Amino acid sequence: MSHYVLYVAQNEDDGQLPWPLDLSGRGIVVLTARSQAQAIAYCRAYPLMMILAEIETFDNGWREGFAKIRESVSAEIRPQFIGVVRGALSESDRADLASNGVDGLVSFSDPEDFVVGHIELLARLAELSRFEQTRMDVNQLAKSTREQLHDLSQPLSAIQGRLQLLAAMCPQDDPNCKNLNELVQLSFKVSGCLAEMQQFHRKYS
DSSP states (O other), rough: OOEEEEEOOTTTTTTOOOOOOOOGGGTEEEESSSSSSHHHHHHHHEEEEEEEESSSSSHHEEEHHHHHHHTTTTTTGGGGGEESSSSSSHHHHHHHHHHHOOOEEEETSSSHHHHHHHHHHHHHHHHHHHHHHHHHHHHHHHHHHHHHHHHHHHHHHHHHHHHHHHHHSSSSTTTHHHHHHHHHHHHHHHHHHHHHHHHHHHHOO
8 A cells, every 4th residue: 555745835836846755666655736726635635644845935825725734634644744944944933833733844955864764654653553453453353253153153053953853853754854864964064163163263362
């Protein structure tokens, strides 16, 4: 499964990333949005792992645009929001960004390895989370199957007992005698398969 990173340019005329970020070999796809509308469309279409939002001028327009982008992301799949800064930011600007939902900052002058390391770490965390969820799903499946096997064993035992009784009471010259005996043998076979499945569950769960 691919991981998706979205780079959002503040200026529609300049949508170039400051780093090559060729991560396709690692299963990471980098998307580029040159407008707010395009960014929102990507947020709704892809399960984004990270959003790199360019901050060329930090003003009310940027705040409003970033808020709309954040609102378009599903709360269940919240990506990391990283600001990409061209110039210096004051302490109050940084606090303002944090209060607006920005999780971290990188500079255009930062080396590519710094950004790639951050992205790869998020990818590993996403894979671990997916693995943990898969393990939980398997455990739930095992529990449900074990309960169903237990529920099957009681009616199967009752059916088996009644078939044995009917077969014992049926005269040998009765045409149904052979069928009843075959059903008894079949019930024993099913009961044996059920017992093997229960042992398998006890051994591996």
